[in-house]
Amino acid sequence: MSHDPNARTSRRQLSELLGLAPCPAPAPHLFKAIVDSAPQARPAAGWRRPRFALALTAALLVVAVSFHAWRSANEDSELADVDELAAASLLVL
């Protein structure tokens, strides 16, 4: 704000002389358009989303169970081989 009284008078006179025609209000859609153009909140990275983390955990569980099952099956067959070998050696003896 200007505190000079002459400057204030001059400003008021000037604004009156230039015509105090009211400025037309901006169109109603302008406000929304401008707000929509503002930066948007960035979504969290995929691996940080809860749904993604749940799916990843489930997939890891499935892999772990499958691996365990496969390994168990292999161990059984190895034991069976050992049993057959033992039986054969007994027959030879």
Add this chain to the structure above:
Amino acid sequence: MIPNSWRDDAALLKRASGGDREASAALVRRLMPAGHALAWRMTGITAVAEDIVQEAFIRLWQTAMRWEPRASVRTFFTRIVINLCYDHHRANFPDQPVEDTAAGETADDAPGVLEEMAARESRSEVRAALYRIAPRYRAVLVMWAYSEMNVRDIAAAMDLSQNAVHQLLFRARAALRAQLPNAQNAKGKSHVA
């Protein structure tokens, strides 16, 4: 000391840059009326004024992430609006410079002379004269006459010293006076004489 409004605007801009829609809306509510009025008074065309304000906000959002509070957001925004008004003028009137350096150099702009002359004209004549002067002069007159900005704010918005703003105001008033029909008639008479 930084005024509260500076801090408020800067805080809103920072939140807006992070995607806070409420902060964006609040900042638009604070800045849009003055920016739109300035653009409208500079161009005289509602649609152009709206385009300018929208573009000014897009530029403001672009700088929001790296905003450093060396000036107020409002001043910075006003500067964007003025520059866009100059761009519009350059695009539409390429042969007319933004600042007419010759005008007003020799005019005698004693206090009250412009007011006396303008008082004899109709308001529409004065407004028409305002659109005939160079955009830089129009900008400083519009900011001085219509907005609540003081010389320091205008200087910051126009990237000038305060002394330069006083000189620009002086020349702008002289240029406006020269464009008033009374002045044109007086000039015509003096040429005839």
